[in-house]
Amino acid sequence: MRGIPLTEDFANGGVSFWYRQIGLPTRRPGLPGPRTYDVAIVGGGYTGLWTAYYLKQAEPGLRIAILEKEFAGFGASGRNGGWLSAEFAGSRKRHAKARGRQAMIDLQHAMFRSVDEVIEVTRAEGIDADVHKGGLIHVATNPAQRRRLRAGVADLRAWGYGEDDVRLLGRDEQHERVQVAGALEASYSPHCARIQPAKLAVGLAAAVERLGVDIYEDTTVTEIRPRHQGLAAAVTTRGIVSAEYVIRATEGFTASLAGQHRQWLPMNSSMIITEPLPADVWKHIGWQGNELLEDEAHAYVYAQRTADDRIAIGGRGVPYRFGSRTDRHGATQAQTVALLWRMLVKLFPAAADVRVQHAWCGVLGVPRDWCSTVHLDHASGLGWAGGYVGSGVTTTNLAGRTLRDLLLRHDTPLTGLPWVGRQVRQWEPEPLRWVGVQLIYALFRAADRNENERVATTSAYAHLANLISGR
Structure with missing residues (x-):
């Protein structure tokens, strides 16, 4: 992982940083x-x-x-x-x-x-999980993402979100909350809290x-x-x-x-976490409200500012292993660590000299x-x-x-509620399942490159990926 600053005790795999911490x-x-x-x-x-x-x-x-x-x-x-x-x-x-x-x-x-x-149960049971209800920010960093962001907020309005549930941020409030490099627009919802999982x-x-x-x-x-x-x-x-x-x-x-x-596909998601950032770096980033943060890319990243002033950032990395295999050891591929590091520095250039302390991955279920x-x-x-x-x-x-x-x-x-009793067909057998997932995420990555370079609307690659995935 040449070029990525790592702490002397950098760990990749095993358990998550969250367990390493406690x-x-x-x-x-x-x-x-x-x-x-x-x-x-x-x-x-x-x-x-x-x-x-x-x-x-x-x-x-x-x-x-x-x-x-x-x-x-x-x-x-x-x-x-x-x-x-x-x-x-x-x-x-x-x-x-x-x-x-x-x-x-x-x-x-x-x-x-x-x-x-969940917050009330942590209080009632005396669970100190670093809970902070700072809300959620979605940020757009190119014109195509900004179109999706605005359309997404309008769609949420149609599905029961009020003005107090989600809104577009004005330029001043956006910068006051968190300084994301290249941000064109952002939305905010109060219905989200940071936790130490x-x-x-x-x-x-x-x-x-x-x-x-x-x-x-x-x-x-x-x-x-x-x-x-x-x-x-x-x-x-x-x-x-x-x-x-x-x-x-x-x-x-x-x-x-x-x-x-073939019931649920085990999707891999990977994370890296930095060492604690010094105060002079946080002056450039802001993020005093400890909101959760996500971009509007198709191969998106998600991030939090931890209770001890680190940045934890994650994304899909290598999304699926042939035959629905899962990795018990939690190691993240070097190229995925590098990708997440590049995204972190792209969003927060002030953190370019901060070192990475841990990387890990896990699986989630996808019907x-x-x-x-x-x-x-x-x-x-x-x-x-x-x-x-x-x-x-x-x-x-x-x-x-x-x-x-x-x-x-x-x-x-x-x-x-409408998710109760929902019946879903099974995933395709191998090798169709593996080929399909690889193709979907290759298309999403191509769509992001396309939109970052020249396309002002959602890339055709993304439309094709969504069609194949059945989302």
């Missing part, structure tokens, strides 16, 4: 053998933890177990960019087609409330245990089976867990389960139509939630509360 949690014991529960949850990330948290609060007598291959918070929950955002994955028109336009607007407002719900995962797991939920780590689930003689089952390498309900909360790791290989879903089938005893496409920090909370209501057979506003 230390890895002590591993919990594995499943001691066959067991029977009321609810078995496969996956110890945010989805599984939130589902257990709300179920146990609603019905303290429920016997609930979480089955986790590594440790609670190992996957995307402990590797993400720390965006507690109200942005929701998928096409609003597709969700509205299921249950009507107002249902999609209700879903968006439920996401607004979910941001505050590993702190949230560790704190939430501890809260779930205090409620009496059993968390078994180092326990690999290989198959989930529907009801037989009244009970569903999670088959593990340590024995079978039988339960009234089995909830699949495996997100980007779903392909590892028998029969689920074939790119729309998140939550579902429970009482007949089979099986349920699931996921396909968050990178918007899972908040959506997992909404999913957990929705699964609670579905499992307890409560008819609530949450169970009527």
Whole structure:
């Protein structure tokens, strides 16, 4: 990685910087053998933890177990960019087609409330996750991006966003909030907070245990089976867990389960983080409000200013590995680290001499139509939630509360939202899946180059990529 300034203790892979900062949690014991529960949850990330948290609060007598291959918070929950955002994955028109336009607007407002719900739980449970609700800035750095930014704000207005929910920033306020080089225009939404994701995962797991939920780590689930003689089952390498309900909360790791290989595509996302920036550099950048930041490129980047004054920035990098493979070690390719570094310096030239301390990657789940879903089938005893496409920090909370209501057979506003019960076709078999994803992201990168050089409207390459992807 010649030309990229690195700290002497630079690390690539292993765990995320978030765990490097706080230390890895002590591993919990594995499943001691066959067991029977009321609810078995496969996956110890945010989805599984939130589902257990709300179920146990609603019905303290429920016997609930979480089955986790590594440790609670190992996957995307402990590797993400720390965006507690109200942005929701998928096409609003597709969700509205299921249950009507107002249902999609209700879903968006439920996401607004979910941001505050997560913040309230951190306060109630004493979880210090570096939470700061500074909002979200989208920035455009070329004319094509500016057109998309303006069109995006207008579209959000049509889907229930008011003036207080999203707005274009005036030039003075834009510069006052954060100095992004080459910024032509920016929008702002208050519905977003910065978090330290590993702190949230560790704190939430501890809260779930205090409620009496059993968390078994180092326990690999290989198959989930529907009801037989009244009970569903999670088959593990340590024995079978039988339960009234089995909830699949495996997100980007779903392909590892028998029969689920083409259900959700595991998309890779990579991050780098700098050493703490000195005060004289921050004078040039601003960013005193600790807003979350994203550009309007097709192969976009996302960033946060951390509680200890670093910049964490992420993007897709190498998006997909053949055969839906996932990398347990979290290493980021050298070219991806270089790309993210170039983007950081492009946005913030004042940070050009600041060194990179850590790089890592993780996987997120992508359904074939790119729309998140939550579902429970009482007949089979099986349920699931996921396909968050990178918007899972908040959506997992909404999913957990929705699964609670579905499992307890409560008819609530949450169970009527349009993502509930959504059925999605599977991804294409290999090698079509791999070729398609590579082509999509090659087109997105070509579109960004095209727009940066000479095109004032969205590049035809991007339209073709969206057509192929089915977004």
